[in-house]
Amino acid sequence: MSLVEIKNLKVHYPIRSGFFNRITDSVNAVDGISFNIEAGETYGLVGESGSGKSTTGKSVVGLEKVTSGSIMYKGKDITKKANRKSLDYNHDVQMIFQDSLSSLNPRKRIEDIIAEPLRNFEHLDKDSEKLRVLQLLDIVGLDADALYKYPHQFSGGQRQRIGVARAVATNPKLIIADEPVSALDLSVQAQVLNFMKKIQREFNISYLFISHDLGVVRHMCNNIAIMNNGRLVEIGTRDDIYNHPMHIYTKRLLAAIPETNVSQRAEHRAQRLAVEEVYREQQDKYYDKDGLAYPLVQITPTHSVALPEALAEQLKHEGEVQA
Amino acid sequence: MEESLNRHSKISAADLERLSKEAKGEATPSSARIVWNEFKADKPAMVALVIIVAFILFVMIAALFIDTPKMMETDIMNYNAAPGTNGFILGADTGGRPIFQQLIVGARNSIGIAMGLTVISSTFGICWGLISGYFNGLIDWGMQRVYDFMMMLPMTMMIIVLVTIIKNYNAITLTLIFSVFYWEGTSRLIRSRTLSESEKDYVAAAKTSGTGNFKIIFSEIMPNISSLLIVDTTLSFAENIGVETGLSYLGFGLPMHTPSLGTLIANANDPNNITQYWWTWLPAALLIIILCLSISYVGQVVRRSADASQRQGAAD
Numbered sequence: 089m090s091l092v093e094i095k096n097l098k099v100h101y102p103i104r105s106g107f108f109n110r111i112t113d114s115v116n117a118v119d120g121i122s123f124n125i126e127a128g129e130t131y132g133l134v135g136e137s138g139s140g141k142s143t144t145g146k147s148v149v150g151l152e153k154v155t156s157g158s159i160m161y162k163g164k165d166i167t168k169k170a171n172r173k174s175l176d177y178n179h180d181v182q183m184i185f186q187d188s189l190s191s192l193n194p195r196k197r198i199e200d201i202i203a204e205p206l207r208n209f210e211h212l213d214k215d216s217e218k219l220r221v222l223q224l225l226d227i228v229g230l231d232a233d234a235l236y237k238y239p240h241q242f243s244g245g246q247r248q249r250i251g252v253a254r255a256v257a258t259n260p261k262l263i264i265a266d267e268p269v270s271a272l273d274l275s276v277q278a279q280v281l282n283f284m285k286k287i288q289r290e291f292n293i294s295y296l297f298i299s300h301d302l303g304v305v306r307h308m309c310n311n312i313a314i315m316n317n318g319r320l321v322e323i324g325t326r327d328d329i330y331n332h333p334m335h336i337y338t339k340r341l342l343a344a345i346p347e348t349n350v351s352q353r354a355e356h357r358a359q360r361l362a363v364e365e366v367y368r369e370q371q372d373k374y375y376d377k378d379g380l381a382y383p384l385v386q387i388t389p390t391h392s393v394a395l396p397e398a399l400a401e402q403l404k405h406e407g408e409v410q411a
Numbered sequence: 412m413e414e415s416l417n418r419h420s421k422i423s424a425a426d427l428e429r430l431s432k433e434a435k436g437e438a439t440p441s442s443a444r445i446v447w448n449e450f451k452a453d454k455p456a457m458v459a460l461v462i463i464v465a466f467i468l469f470v471m472i473a474a475l476f477i478d479t480p481k482m483m484e485t486d487i488m489n490y491n492a493a494p495g496t497n498g499f500i501l502g503a504d505t506g507g508r509p510i511f512q513q514l515i516v517g518a519r520n521s522i523g524i525a526m527g528l529t530v531i532s533s534t535f536g537i538c539w540g541l542i543s544g545y546f547n548g549l550i551d552w553g554m555q556r557v558y559d560f561m562m563m564l565p566m567t568m569m570i571i572v573l574v575t576i577i578k579n580y581n582a583i584t585l586t587l588i589f590s591v592f593y594w595e596g597t598s599r600l601i602r603s604r605t606l607s608e609s610e611k612d613y614v615a616a617a618k619t620s621g622t623g624n625f626k627i628i629f630s631e632i633m634p635n636i637s638s639l640l641i642v643d644t645t646l647s648f649a650e651n652i653g654v655e656t657g658l659s660y661l662g663f664g665l666p667m668h669t670p671s672l673g674t675l676i677a678n679a680n681d682p683n684n685i686t687q688y689w690w691t692w693l694p695a696a697l698l699i700i701i702l703c704l705s706i707s708y709v710g711q712v713v714r715r716s717a718d719a720s721q722r723q724g725a726a727d
Contacts, residue, residue, distance in 0.1 A: 191612035208621035232430035236438030
């Protein structure tokens, strides 16, 4: 059984207008997505901004009110508040935020910030709590003198590591990492990501890794889901997505990964333009008449794509011929 | 968790004392220290602080030695006695009552009312605004309609009516009556800041850390809007001195036999007093100006020390 099973999750925000302020329409931030997160693995959720990936993450951690669908954890649907409470759900599921500065309370010392989940869930005595905080700081590579400082006294990378330390404080089973490194520069990104990987190995934590950076996702994730306009367009293993992309949206995202090899600049440019051309020509085939992705169709046991049946058959066939 | 932490971290229980001492050495200065440094860097504010503290202490203590009912007895022989005559330091008013003693007791009454009013109305207004802004939705809607209703009532008229129909009112009942009407401005100001503050990630992080709603409101959000709270509270304290004074000036504040800064200023109602007997009203007016200015200076310093980017004081 998977650690967390998300089934047909929908988060819709009402649009109110008119004299009586009635609900006239809705924004479908997340529109019926399903996937499972296994214990100990990193699940990548990729998409452009506004595609609903952060909303999905917030729903899983219990910060967002879900319109319909279910998120099963230990056999209970945690979209209901009572179930979250009875399971002590946030003891097991924590979150790392994108903006490290605003996610740490500027008026609290580092000790109080990291100890906050410990105080709420573990009720340790003073000394062992302090020891735990010191050990957590050590694990993310910070010195003991950080203990009584305030968040603004640290650099962005250090702050994000403090955020990681807080998230792992209660030894959770799943951490939602909502673009944890997108606000950091590249050298610091690598540092924070490696700390996250190290912690995953040591404590056997699952990550739901939300990102728009396919390079980072490739480094971190075993399974990947591509999201577009609130729906999943393609899910599969790292190999499925990077080496056998089926959906044009995935292909387009992959073409957008910047290439550092200067000598082949012209070829890369030509290739990107070609992908863009195909995207423009074939857009109608891959999206329904409202511009939304089709339901997922299974291609291989690990790989599913949002395509109309006929096109899926055809592409599957082509894939087999190629193979 | 404990086991795996011990396995992966070099730090063990033995190091606890050494490390926490190390951390103490690197700790940022306490907030009291920061406020003090800020006062040291701003001389006018330091003077203002000394004035306020010295004045309030003097007034509170000196008022204990004055027999108010006896002081308020009319003494026709000393009608408008000039300052310095017959042992009247600041002269006497039309009733022959000593201005200096009236000033002391009056200042105590006025400051006492202003303090009580500030404490009650600011506490209530801040709580109302915080709760309304944090929970949002239906709770916010309901609380804001109560606010709108209170705002709609004509405040001065209501206070005058209440003061007239309550037979035996004194400083305490007057403070309570004022408090009913003076929390609104604060509450909406706080609500607007809370609305934006509760959208921030650290509130979401506190929720996922399992912290309860009221603890988030009062120990996470409130410290973060503290500079706003301090400025608003000091300004409303200065303003509240004016509230009592203004109403007493109109004749609806404290009863006649209780001196206050307002009743003293009300002496200026008489053109005779303005032109000839300046000592009956000028000291009280100057006192109010100096007090209100000093309070706002002190408020500015406290606000600056609450906001790291505005500090002028040396780090240490």
